[in-house]
Amino acid sequence: MILLAKLALGTLGTVVAAGGVISSEGFVSVRVHEKKPGGTHVSLMVPAMVLDTGLRFVPKENLQDASEQVRPWLPTIHAAIDALKSEGDTTFVEVREENQHVTVGTHNGAIVVDVDDDGETVHVSTPLRAIDNAIDQIAAAGPKN
């Protein structure tokens, strides 16, 4: 009985620790809601670490072009992300038209894009830290100088 309890405790501890590690970088959230009757509703919450890990499995030759393009802008991207991290929640861009409303901003350390128009509403939220890591990985995929 005690052995079973120890085993359960060990499993629970492992699950909690794994959950903590996986969610440490936050979550990428995507929600799409089509307003027409019978429209699609998609709601995804993916740990940002999956993005990071997934990029490791992309063949480097597929990232070389992106790497070459992103490298000259790395200092600018890092400076921007660092500055955004230290800012509070901000709406950077808002576009309001007759049938459309778009906002781009930061919320709780994530870049958030919201689109609401006649046909659908879309919400995408990506942690800044995940974007930073992903860009670093893409940049590192190119040939070493």
Added chain:
Amino acid sequence: MNKNLQLGAVLCLLAGVVVMGAVAVKKTAAATTPEKFIHVRVNDASKGEMVSVNVPLSLAEKVIPTIHNGNLRNGKVTIGNMDMQDVDVRALLTAVASSPDNEFVTVKEKDQEVRVAKSKGNFIIHVTDLSSDSDESDKSAKPDKSNKKHGQNVDITIPISVVNALVPNEKQELDLVAAIRALSNASEALLVTVHDGTQDVKIWIDSQNDGSK
């Protein structure tokens, strides 16, 4: 004797609390210095469109020096072959800055009026253009039945410190970062307003992060 010691200890404790409180208040005051934002708002009433851009000045100050593209390097824009005809612009600006508030230039034409003035540490440029050309440029806009000339109004208010920062140096460079710093240090202000028919453009600085002022 014991009572005196106890009293001394309590007084020391109180003094410590007061000092620590004062330090904490000072730190809080420093930490809550409001962040300044530059806001751009474009409104087109005829189409029911609105575009709003809000950028923290500290973000611009950190990002711009990292851009090395075209004429922009290390936060400075190089302007080629700008001949100032031996005019010392900096000395001129200093002279204007130290002069009393005044309207320096006024030009009045049939359909146009231009005024340049200095007021409360700012350069103020006001242009009114009553010619109806600007209305004809936007054919997609809904027709205005009032048949009234809309014209164009432009008001620009720039702190003199910002203009000073933007005076090109001997290498013909404009220091954008210095200009942003000068803007950060300036008080909250309306910088530019443009009214053209049904369109309005407004650029201003304040501490609101969403331009909800």
